[in-house]
Amino acid sequence: MNEDTQQRTAPRVVLVTGAGTGIGQATARAFAAGSSRAANGYRVYDGSTAVRVRNIRALPAAGFTLEDVRPFLACLDGDVLAVPPSARALRIARERLAVLEHRIAIQTEARDRLAAALAAAGGS
Template sequence: MRIGELARRSGVSTRSLRHYEEKGLLAARRGANGYREYDEADVRLVQEIRALMAVGFTLEDARPFVACLRAGNESGGVCPESVDVVRRKLAEIDTEIRDLMARRDEMLRRNT
């Protein structure tokens, strides 16, 4: 499929797809006419990238998930490298929550 169809099927812009390609997360093959060509597996890769970004992961964080899917796994989150990224991200979120709660408590102390 060409880039426009992949964009429609995965719900992202062609600009985003080019960006993912530039970052090495998506690999387009080139047809004889020079057009980018993608296959069905690329739809799943792009959906995984978008889902990860929607919950706060960066494109760099998405790399192990993409690699896991490319390796033939049903989910991008089953590989050890992906699990490590999830654990790291959860630790970051826990730290943010603690920091926010401390700020909240301080505000309450100052205004009561």
């Protein structure tokens, strides 16, 4: 089988992007390898791109920004948790955790103030 035949028979997928998917079309194009167009005009990516995009979706769900994701690109095509994290990745994760903990503290204080105000007003 020559290289051209392999490319034509490789698994291809259409990535679902947009509202409710956790990733927009521009993000998918930015982080995904090359694509082609299906007859209906949708972009079609190879199978490994689906794994990459699934991993990219998981990182923001864990509190990372898309800019934070860039240092992880080398390991996003496989099992992210099977690869030992780099010092840079750990630093980014620790920084992101600190940001999340700060946000949680602020929201907790706001909730406590609101609960106290409701209690003082006779509501529960």
